[in-house]
Amino acid sequence: MTSRRRVLSRSAALIGTASISLLLPAITRAQSAKLRVGLMLPYTGTYSQLGVAIENGFRMAIEEQGGKLGGREIEYFKVDDESEPAKGIENATKLVQRDKVDVLVGTVHSGVQMGIQKVARDSGVLSLIPNAGVHAATRSLCAPNVFRTSFTNSQPTRPLGAAMVARGHKKAVWITWKYAAGDEAFEGFKEGYLAAGGSIVKELSLPFPNVEFQALLTEIAALKPDAVACFFSGGGAVKFIQDYAAAGLKGKIPLYGSGFLTEGVLDAVGSAGEGIVSTLHYADSLDIPRNRAFRLAYAKTYKLQPDVFAVQGYDTGLLLIHGANAVKGDMNNKAALYKALESATIDSPRGKWTMSKSHNPVQDIYLRVVENKENKVIGIAAKALADSGAGCKMA
Numbered sequence: 001m002t003s004r005r006r007v008l009s010r011s012a013a014l015i016g017t018a019s020i021s022l023l024l025p026a027i028t029r030a031q032s033a034k035l036r037v038g039l040m041l042p043y044t045g046t047y048s049q050l051g052v053a054i055e056n057g058f059r060m061a062i063e064e065q066g067g068k069l070g071g072r073e074i075e076y077f078k079v080d081d082e083s084e085p086a087k088g089i090e091n092a093t094k095l096v097q098r099d100k101v102d103v104l105v106g107t108v109h110s111g112v113q114m115g116i117q118k119v120a121r122d123s124g125v126l127s128l129i130p131n132a133g134v135h136a137a138t139r140s141l142c143a144p145n146v147f148r149t150s151f152t153n154s155q156p157t158r159p160l161g162a163a164m165v166a167r168g169h170k171k172a173v174w175i176t177w178k179y180a181a182g183d184e185a186f187e188g189f190k191e192g193y194l195a196a197g198g199s200i201v202k203e204l205s206l207p208f209p210n211v212e213f214q215a216l217l218t219e220i221a222a223l224k225p226d227a228v229a230c231f232f233s234g235g236g237a238v239k240f241i242q243d244y245a246a247a248g249l250k251g252k253i254p255l256y257g258s259g260f261l262t263e264g265v266l267d268a269v270g271s272a273g274e275g276i277v278s279t280l281h282y283a284d285s286l287d288i289p290r291n292r293a294f295r296l297a298y299a300k301t302y303k304l305q306p307d308v309f310a311v312q313g314y315d316t317g318l319l320l321i322h323g324a325n326a327v328k329g330d331m332n333n334k335a336a337l338y339k340a341l342e343s344a345t346i347d348s349p350r351g352k353w354t355m356s357k358s359h360n361p362v363q364d365i366y367l368r369v370v371e372n373k374e375n376k377v378i379g380i381a382a383k384a385l386a387d388s389g390a391g392c393k394m395a
Contacts, residue, residue, distance in 0.1 A: 034075040035329065037320075038095035040106030040116065041130075043080040045073040046209045046235040047108045049264060051080075054130045054313035058105060059319025064297075069307045069321060070329025077101055081112045083209070088115020096123045102331045103128060105316055108309075110134035110153065110180040120146050120147050121174040126323075131309060136178050138360040140391035145334070147341050149316045151281055152387040153181050154188025156258045159365050159381035160229060160279045161193025164256055165275075169227035170198050172256075173220050176231040177208035185231035185258050188198065193229075201225045211239040217247040228253055238268045245272035259283075259368060259375070264307035266373040271347075276370045281361070282308040282350040283368045283375045295351040308350075315348045322346075358389030 008035035022272055023223050039058070041051035055078075062074065077099040079091045095101045103126040107113055120127035120143060127146045129137060134155035137146060164172065172187060176182030182205060190200060201223055204216045220228060228249070232240045237260065244250055250272065259280020284295070284305070294314065306314075319341060326340035327333040335351040345354050346361075353363040367379040 005120070010194075031095065033072065035069045035072040035103075035324070035331065036075050036077065036099065036101040037069075038099060038101035038104045038106075039076060039078045040081050040091055040095060040104060040112075041078075042083045042108050042112075043078075045083045047083045047233070048232055050108045050309045053264065053307055053309035054105075054108070054316070055304065056304075057298070057310035057313025057315075058130065058317040060298060060301055061314045065321050070077060070324035070327060070331075072324070072329040081107050081109070083109040085109065085111030085115060088112040088116075089118055092116045092119035096125050103127065103320060105130060105320075107132050110184075111273040113137055114180075117141055117143075117146065128320060130180070130312045132181075132182065135184050135387075138356070138358040138387065138392060140209060142358045142392035144338050144394050146206070147355065149319055149361060150312045150344075151363075152188075152360055154191070155224065155363075155385060155387055156174050156188070156260070156280050156358075156365060157185045157229075157384065158188035158192045159230065159367075160189055160256060160258070161191075161198050162196040163277070163367055163381055164193065164227055164229065164278065165196040165198045167254075169254060169256075171201050171226045173202050173204060173223055173225045173228050174200055174230065175216060175220070175228060176206040177210070177236065181233075182208070182231050189229055189231075189258075202358045209236055211236050213240055213243045214247070214258040217243060217249060220253065221247065221249060224254060227256055230261060231258045233263070234265075234270060236265030237261050237263075238265045241269045241272050241276070243266070250275075259308065259366075262368075262370055262375055264309065266370060266375070270373075273370045273373070276376070277368075278368050279365050280308060280368060280375075281353075281363045281365055282311050283366050284376045285374055285376045286350065287377070288349075288351060288365065290347060290351075291349040306349075308349060311349050315346050315350075315353075318346050318348065319344055324331075345381065356386050356389055358392035360387045360389065362386040 105128045109162050110132045129148040131150045257278045259278040322344045323341045327337045334367045353361045365382040366377050367381040368375040
């Protein structure tokens with residue numbers, strides 16, 4: 001009896017009704033008519049604000065369609081992945097096997113995404129990646145059922161080097177966290193910077209999510225490069241920008257970065273963020289009607305200003321809407337569903353983008369500068385940039 005009560009209690013907590021098939025088949029049939037969406041995102045830790053922004057954007061896109069997908073009502077299941085790679089497989093498995101989701105949306109951390117990737121490939125569940133840029137997801141470990149709506153880790157930083165050299169900064173120090181996202185962001189930066197004629201004085205790193213930057217900033221001051229390029233995000237980005245200014249480097253050694261450095265943190269860093277130049281597939285100030293309408297609606301709905309993570313969540317919702325509508329809610333019609341997702345053109349706040357053959361966005365990368373706590377667009381660093389998709393072979 002204890003075991004039975006535990007099962008009933010857990011089921012009730014998850015879906016609001018104790019729907020155990022043997023006991024309540026009618027209720028189970030009713031529940032199964034709903035399209036089950038699993039959200040596996042970080043809700044605690046350094047990336048917590050990113051997870052919330054992604055979910056907000058995703059839900060807003062769905063609500064704009066009357067809260068339904070392909071005519072079906074939606075049931076949400078949430079897991080906090082804690083940005084903990086060691087729990088990635090376990091958490092994704094909970095959503096797929098326990099909650100039997102029709103689609104799994106996640107995640108932010110590239111290491112956690114590798115766990116989701118394994119579960120998605122093994123189970124065949126539709127997997128939509130709203131942020132994590134780990135290369136393997138749309139390269140060597142690509143899959144017909146995995147689609148990314150964000151970027152690869154090297155995509156935003158590939159055009160950064162040419163922009164730096166064009167400004168006369170030919171000798172740079174690179175600094176990041178030592179993990180997949182940092183390594184792959186460096187890959188893109190190095191390729192673009194060296195091709196443009198720049199040279200990398202030194203590569204510096206520290207373990208994720210360590211934010212003890214002082215020793216490395218002292219080393220940067222001693223090296224006296226033309227500029228510093230970096231990859232940080234979330235709470236770690238706030239600390240790095242603040243420490244960079246406090247160390248006296250702001251105004252002496254220009255700071256460049258993957259645009260995630262200044263996303264969602266400008267109010268927190270204040271004047272320390274002014275003048276930072278970055279490259280990214282979105283900017284707050286992007287002056288197109290779609291972005292203006294999105295920002296107004298998001299601010300009205302959540303009483304917050306949206307950032308790139310909210311846009312990526314929103315676009316994930318738009319992509320899922322496109323696919324679900326194409327198959328009239330029949331998510332088991334895999335061939336038609338995948339074809340619809342592959343051929344989609346997403347009318348996004350970042351500008352229209354399409355899906356590459358390896359299921360990664362083909363998109364513009366903007367050159368931005370922080371002015372008055374805003375990422376101001378000052379040019380297009382790369383037009384319709386696609387990731388190589390190297391090693392991708394669809395099963």
